[in-house]
Amino acid sequence: MNYETIASTTAKKNPVGKKNKIIYWIFTGLLAALMTFSGIANAMVTPESVALFQHLGYPVYISAFLGIAKLLGVVAILVPRFPRLKEWAYAGFTFDITGALYSSISSGDPASGWAMLFIGYIIIFGSYFYYHKINR
Secondary structure, eight states: OOHHHHHHHHHHHOOOOHHHHHHHHHHHHHHHHHHHHHHHHHHTTOHHHHHHHHHHTOOTHHHHHHHHHHHHHHHHHHSSSOHHHHHHHHHHHHHHHHHHHHHHHHTTOOHHHHTTHHHHHHHHHHHHHHHHHHTO
């Protein structure tokens, strides 16, 4: 067997390209950063997060719970293996963004206040899509 045969056989066994892995890690890194910063602010119950939760009509104690849940979700997304746990983390992040969107719209915030949440959806979808693309 020559080098070209080995290389083509390896390429057929592993159709996942380097490009897909790079795109996955870009989306996942952005998702991890978004949820980590948000999770830390919520878990520490910062004055900004307290003001936001009060504006949306939620009790302040929810902030710490959501913050810890986000941080655990980030760990689940970044740690290798545990595919079912990753699915739950992606679902949790989607529920979090959806709840934030619904709450923002319901509290009467203008579109400029909640339109940025769609970036969160794009990041979650990109990470989720490429996670499944590289783990077929």
